[in-house]
Amino acid sequence: MTRIDAVRRLAAAVPDPELPALTIEDLGILRDVRAGAAGGIVVDITPTYSGCPAMEAIREDVERTVRDGGFDDVSVHVVMSPAWTTDWMTEAGRQKLREYGVAPPRGPVTDVQLLQLAIVCPLCGSARTTEVSHFGATQCQAVRRCAECGETFPHFKEH
Amino acid sequence: MTVVATDVAAVSTLRMADDCLVLSHRLAQWSSRAPSLEDDVALTNIALDELGQARALYARTAELDGTGRSEDDYAFLRDERQFVNCLLVEQENGDFATTVVRQLLFTTYQHAQWRALVASPDEQVAAIAAKAIKEATYHRDHAADWTLRLGDGTDESHRRMEAALAALWPYTAELFEADDLTADLVAMGVAADPAVLRGDWEPFVDRVLREATLTRPEITWVPIGGRRGLHTECFGYMLAEMQHLHRSHPGVAW
Numbered sequence: 001m002t003r004i005d006a007v008r009r010l011a012a013a014v015p016d017p018e019l020p021a022l023t024i025e026d027l028g029i030l031r032d033v034r035a036g037a038a039g040g041i042v043v044d045i046t047p048t049y050s051g052c053p054a055m056e057a058i059r060e061d062v063e064r065t066v067r068d069g070g071f072d073d074v075s076v077h078v079v080m081s082p083a084w085t086t087d088w089m090t091e092a093g094r095q096k097l098r099e100y101g102v103a104p105p106r107g108p109v110t111d112v113q114l115l116q117l118a119i120v121c122p123l124c125g126s127a128r129t130t131e132v133s134h135f136g137a138t139q140c141q142a143v144r145r146c147a148e149c150g151e152t153f154p155h156f157k158e159h
Numbered sequence: 160m161t162v163v164a165t166d167v168a169a170v171s172t173l174r175m176a177d178d179c180l181v182l183s184h185r186l187a188q189w190s191s192r193a194p195s196l197e198d199d200v201a202l203t204n205i206a207l208d209e210l211g212q213a214r215a216l217y218a219r220t221a222e223l224d225g226t227g228r229s230e231d232d233y234a235f236l237r238d239e240r241q242f243v244n245c246l247l248v249e250q251e252n253g254d255f256a257t258t259v260v261r262q263l264l265f266t267t268y269q270h271a272q273w274r275a276l277v278a279s280p281d282e283q284v285a286a287i288a289a290k291a292i293k294e295a296t297y298h299r300d301h302a303a304d305w306t307l308r309l310g311d312g313t314d315e316s317h318r319r320m321e322a323a324l325a326a327l328w329p330y331t332a333e334l335f336e337a338d339d340l341t342a343d344l345v346a347m348g349v350a351a352d353p354a355v356l357r358g359d360w361e362p363f364v365d366r367v368l369r370e371a372t373l374t375r376p377e378i379t380w381v382p383i384g385g386r387r388g389l390h391t392e393c394f395g396y397m398l399a400e401m402q403h404l405h406r407s408h409p410g411v412a413w
Contacts, residue, residue, distance in 0.1 A: 047211070047290075049207075049208055049211060049290075049294060050208055050210075050212045050214075050215060050287075050290055050291060050294060051207040051208050051209070051210045051211025051212070051214070052211065053207070080215065080283070080287060080290055081282065081285070081286030081289065081290075082289070083290040132197065133197035133198075133200065133201060134201065134297060134300070135200050135201035135204040135205070135297075136200065137200070139204055139207060139208065143197070159293055
């Protein structure tokens with residue numbers, strides 16, 4: 001395994017601080033692991049939303065994880081472009097979200113017909129759900145209520 | 160420390176950054192005070208998006224103006240006359256109707272601005288715009304939803320919305336004001352053409368107001384000056400509150 005692959009494996013396993021059931025790779029936050037121009041290895045990460053307060057924590061977690069894994073020459077770089085989209089979330093990530101009690105984003109976000117599909121309650125599986133608020137506990141989530149089981153649940157918004 | 164942006168492109172990124180920061184602070188003042196828990200969360204979420212956009216724009220401004228200032232330098236160590244935000248965003252929150260109207264008028268403008276700048280030849284400005292436009296779409300929808308609910312709601316909510324519109328409408332003229340630099344900034348692709356902005360803004364705002372049974376006010380006076388650092392009285396009080404901690408304890412860290 002090359003050094004870059006080894007760093008990628010370490011960085012990919014870093015959990016998201018707000019949704020710790022998912023890794024930053026599951027969420028599509030980890031964009032690239034590459035050789036830096038001035039030597040060393042660069043890890044590219046991208047924010048989900050402009051003001052995402054988890055970004056600093058993620059940067060520190062990645063730096064600490066790769067350092068503990070024996071790599072001292074790694075820098076973490078935040079890239080803005082191309083803009084993050086929920087389409088970068090892995091299938092494994094979507095499944096973990098569901099198990100965590102969060103309705104995953106539908107997608108791809110450019111598919112208007114797919115976005116008409118019902119958002120299914122992750123607790124009871126009913127499709128009879130309505131949005132309570134477009135803004136939730138974090139920037140990336142909305143709040144919905146299920147008419148079947150009566151519970152409210154977060155929905156990871158398509159973005 | 161240079162207080163005026165030296166590079167002309169930085170004038171535009173600083174204006175946009177100040178718009179974002181000042182609106183962010185005003186919205187954050189709703190924290191724990193909004194009329195419902197959902198809207199407490201919504202307004203502070205929007206504040207956070209605006210803050211994130213401000214940070215990215217200050218970072219770009221520091222590169223363009225060559226001063227290498229930090230985001231904190233721009234936010235906390237400039238005085239009132241050095242802020243170049245539009246007057247609309249600094250207006251006090253007032254009642255919830257006032258905030259909703261301010262959000263409708265400004266976020267529709269901001270949405271149009273990001274839409275125009277997605278194609279900016281300045282790659283960083285384009286990247287900021289591409290990210291921000293997705294967020295601005297939520298912000299504009301949120302404001303439009305509330306405008307419909309309150310405008311076409313009870314007699315009392317309708318009355319308050321009309322009062323808020325009358326108070327804030329004059330400040331929209333400044334959004335489309337052109338100055339000596341505008342043509343250059345538009346040609347450089349770092350500012351949106353005011354005519355394009357208005358062409359995007361007006362139909363949307365008019366449609367929402369019509370559906371909300373609200374009357375578009377006539378412009379009776381035109382307060383301007385924000386882009387030149389001349390602000391309304393309430394702004395100084397807001398800045399004093401916002402900058403107090405940083406200035407009283409220089410270099411303090413959490």
